Amino acid sequence: DILLTQSPLSLPVTLGQPASISCRSTQSLYADGNTYLAWFQQRPGQSPRRLIYKVSNRDSGVPDRFSGSGSGTDFTLQISRVEAEDVAVYYCMQGKFWPYTFGQGTKLEIK
């Protein structure tokens, strides 16, 4: 199975400050003109919610302070200015190789 490694696993951030989460894959996620890497947010007690698909496309309703970047095997989720509602666990997911796999999750907390 494809391994996705996220870092850091714990991310204390001051309100209003930026945050960045890395996701590295053991193989390239590029195929058919697309790169199948998505980011999900899971707030406490809730189901996951997709934020970003195909590396950098933001879902409807997702604040523009969230952005995704990267290519091949290295990807990043950035939050430009962290707000209290961003407290959650963030997961990357690859959708190129079955079984599709998730990173371990990064827990963002307010410092």
Add this chain to the structure above:
Amino acid sequence: EVQLLESGGGLVQPGGSLRLSCAASGFTFSNYGMRWLRQTPGKGLEWVSAISVSGDGTYYTDSVKGRFTISRDNSRDTLYLQMNSLRAEDTAIYYCARGPRGDVDLWGQGALVTVSS
């Protein structure tokens, strides 16, 4: 409102069976591939199974092959997961999800399955 609503979770003994259902509403169910995923504190998020729009294509992660069966009824806007020969390691929150190839754009609220004697 666009939503997925799972039902059928519960406590079952090892070796037992359970069927999860997922009722879709607010969108054209028959236009979407559907998935089952699960989450545990130890293994995190894991894809379990996926099914094509028409139902003729199904996919399973190795640990559930031969034990779980995914199916759908497009006339009832409902997705199913038949789980047989359940093991303790199948204990998890099971999520119904919708999405294009290799992706998930909508999750249900989850159904807890506990396998224990």
